[in-house]
Amino acid sequence: MYRIAVIPGDGIGTEVVPEGVRCLLAAADAFGFSLDLVEFDFASAAYWEKHGTMLPSDWQPTLEPFDAIFFGAVGWPSVVPDHVSLWGSLLQFRRVFDQYVNLRPCRLLPGVRSPLADRSPGEIDFVVVRENTEGEYSSIGGRIFEGTDRETVLQETVMTRHGVDRVLRFAFEYASRRDARHLTSATKSNGISITMPYWDERVAAMAADYPSVETDKYHIDALAANFVLHPERFDVVVASNLFGDILSDLGPACTGTLGIAPSANINPERRFPSLFEPVHGSAPDIAGQGIANPIGQIWCGAMMLEHLGEEAAAAAVLGAIESALSEERDALTPDLGGTGTTRSLGAAIAGRLAD
Amino acid sequence: MYRIAVIPGDGIGTEVVPEGVRCLLAAADAFGFSLDLVEFDFASAAYWEKHGTMLPSDWQPTLEPFDAIFFGAVGWPSVVPDHVSLWGSLLQFRRVFDQYVNLRPCRLLPGVRSPLADRSPGEIDFVVVRENTEGEYSSIGGRIFEGTDRETVLQETVMTRHGVDRVLRFAFEYASRRDARHLTSATKSNGISITMPYWDERVAAMAADYPSVETDKYHIDALAANFVLHPERFDVVVASNLFGDILSDLGPACTGTLGIAPSANINPERRFPSLFEPVHGSAPDIAGQGIANPIGQIWCGAMMLEHLGEEAAAAAVLGAIESALSEERDALTPDLGGTGTTRSLGAAIAGRLAD
Ligand SMILES: CC(C)[C@H](C(=O)O)[C@@H](O)C(=O)O
Numbered sequence A, B: 001m002y003r004i005a006v007i008p009g010d011g012i013g014t015e016v017v018p019e020g021v022r023c024l025l026a027a028a029d030a031f032g033f034s035l036d037l038v039e040f041d042f043a044s045a046a047y048w049e050k051h052g053t054m055l056p057s058d059w060q061p062t063l064e065p066f067d068a069i070f071f072g073a074v075g076w077p078s079v080v081p082d083h084v085s086l087w088g089s090l091l092q093f094r095r096v097f098d099q100y101v102n103l104r105p106c107r108l109l110p111g112v113r114s115p116l117a118d119r120s121p122g123e124i125d126f127v128v129v130r131e132n133t134e135g136e137y138s139s140i141g142g143r144i145f146e147g148t149d150r151e152t153v154l155q156e157t158v159m160t161r162h163g164v165d166r167v168l169r170f171a172f173e174y175a176s177r178r179d180a181r182h183l184t185s186a187t188k189s190n191g192i193s194i195t196m197p198y199w200d201e202r203v204a205a206m207a208a209d210y211p212s213v214e215t216d217k218y219h220i221d222a223l224a225a226n227f228v229l230h231p232e233r234f235d236v237v238v239a240s241n242l243f244g245d246i247l248s249d250l251g252p253a254c255t256g257t258l259g260i261a262p263s264a265n266i267n268p269e270r271r272f273p274s275l276f277e278p279v280h281g282s283a284p285d286i287a288g289q290g291i292a293n294p295i296g297q298i299w300c301g302a303m304m305l306e307h308l309g310e311e312a313a314a315a316a317v318l319g320a321i322e323s324a325l326s327e328e329r330d331a332l333t334p335d336l337g338g339t340g341t342t343r344s345l346g347a348a349i350a351g352r353l354a355d
């Protein structure tokens, strides 16, 4: 029995989360475990409109006892500016629950059209390990001489040995358990001349502990280019908060899966609940139409099950996604070239799990 | 008569610069102007080995009288670490000569294979306008508690109204002179919550002065994804120093032209010489073999001629590049699928200029 906090959030989050839940329940049924799901309405624009905050003051003790958080999407800029809604919810969760690893798989799936020429499933299969609590996403800084010609705005990037080493250790451990055992570090030490040379030093120090992992590094500009030119080169890519953010959108874009990629915000020590959310956002442009692709959310369910130790169930969910993609063309949502709906695709995947 | 400082630098810089010069001289001949070219050996690893610095102490008065700087590539990490060689030369030029605009065209050319599926020449044609003197590339910061578990490293991003507004004004002016009159701003105001909301504010303020320019903004993660998914959407893209760096490598990668893209580091007021350099680096992996593609360097020559007011000559150089690409398949370098050399391709393009 696992206790799961369910937070649909905004926009298509509220449409895809029920399909994610449906598949989780089907997997629980098939594999003989049970889920205690509790839904929350905070971390949404609707909550903000009612309360003037994104979260209740007791959100932390409320969520902390859960084994995991199953999250949809947050952000509705016509009601609340993004930096307010994000810093008031998702970015709080990541920090306060010390989810210092953001794990994002990039995989070419069968039946999904890649924007890259001549690539086939199996050829692209890597994971971005993003630092998730510090780095470029700090709230230290401010403005001086405001409103004048001398106006100057500062923001500090903060890297700590504690913060850098723990995400690197996770990435090296993770890479050492994969077949390719290859780790690429994203840097920019030729231009960002203080924090990034430090990042490189820590990578070199950590690499010495993992002689079985082949390690290389690319500057972020060249790395972004190589995601397009040579995606087959990558296995595990470790990056700072900002670089990881960019790479984990670019990677799924290259595999044509931006709308369906999952992500896991993990506290590896399990002192706090980890959070699972699709890479896509609330998508105001298609929200309310019932056509959002639920695969990202369902794939998040698979990552959550793996994190909880239900590996067989996790693999079954991923298998159900892959087989639905290649065999249930009618159920697919419009973004995949189908005529189905969020629900029909969710039902198709859940159906395969029940079999 | 224009006075040009020629700085080949390192690696393939020393191989492609002579071809760039050859084409510049051919264009001068054909269009009836003359060039006074003076070559310098600094800003190279060889200079570093001899002098222990990247530049002579009088580099500034030496270069300042020139009309432009024609630059190859700098960086040779086996001799001098990149952050030392770059901050000791190229990044000095950009800052001290106040080359606050870095202009980088991304264009799908005939005869060049794009890694994107189903794209044809004409479909992708945009320019990245990168802020080139401040932002994330600041040298403010440092380390504390060094060598201990409490080690903390800080680096400041610095945006000034002066610095942001002038590059935005350039970008809006530039966009207003193009057919599409469309400007996209790269931001990350949902995550980088101090400097990036400021950037957005200045874009909004500047947009009010340019009602004829259609303006939109994308977060950098989504923007990188859209370079791959929908490159046809972009016309002029304006970005901070770091974001512009990433986008101006990713853009040329998407058009298959990473090895041949040019860039212009411009001081629009012409108080200081502007600098023209290919996007590619010194390429230690292929240096010395005589097979580096000289098109980036030659295209830089076209941008330099345009900057100097020789528009017709600039257009002719670009035309010669395009026609060589589609008609002189034998002269092309191996990266373009040919069997030619740096020299054969340079000669082919210069030959077309002479005609
Ligand atoms: C070499 C490096 C410092 C430089 C930069 O980041 O500016 C390069 O990538 C470029 O784009 O000109």
Ligand SMILES: CC(C)[C@H](C(=O)O)[C@@H](O)C(=O)O
Residues within 6 Å of the ligand: A086, A245, B190, B191, B221
């Ligand atoms: C919404 C935004 C703050 C967030 C981030 O940049 O971390 C998102 O892009 C992501 O990748 O989860």
